[in-house]
Amino acid sequence: MKNRRSFLKKLGTGIAAAGIIPFAKQANAGEVKLKDALIHHVFFWLKEPENETHKKQLVEALNQLTNVKTIKLSHIGFPASTEDRDVVDHSYSVSYMAMFDSQADQDSYQIDPIHLKFVEENQHLWNKVVVYDSIDQAL
Template structure:
């Protein structure tokens, strides 16, 4: 994983249709890794799964999380249109039933 770029963080949570399907999870992971390996804009590329929650405030209902950082909001906009991202959506959107995205920019002091 490359260094975290605090200029722009893109955090995505995915809920797969069948989170217990090893084949579905494998297909999702392969497609996601292929996309991230070929993205010209994504810097930090973190793929996660929920840990066992030890507190009530922790939402572990998702199947996968993705944290991607960018050098700028413009780079994030270009990422949305790039071929590897569009191919990932085409290949994998049938595997999920819910996606939530949280974008944030660093506080500038």
């Protein structure tokens, strides 16, 4: 029994260490390439920006979008309390960023039933949406 406990303890330690190894070396921006990835960044302005129930509903619905199979990475955010400057827009309510491996994957996302349901069930919450799509293009 002692050998089994010792083995399980060592196994757990090894698994934990293996999980930490990728984070041990910090990568700089030049080492992280998103070649051919399409970044889809959506900004929502809620009709009632102070309505926490509406904001929570939108965030929960955005979280459901991560079930779309072609999404590789996603992020839901709110305006940061960064410095007010002419080039910084803090006026939106919620932002959503999704990364796809290709334009074709993003095209598929647009007609995915999960995405269509999201728009249908939540579009009453916002009065404005702005989308910025970008893709790496080598010059």
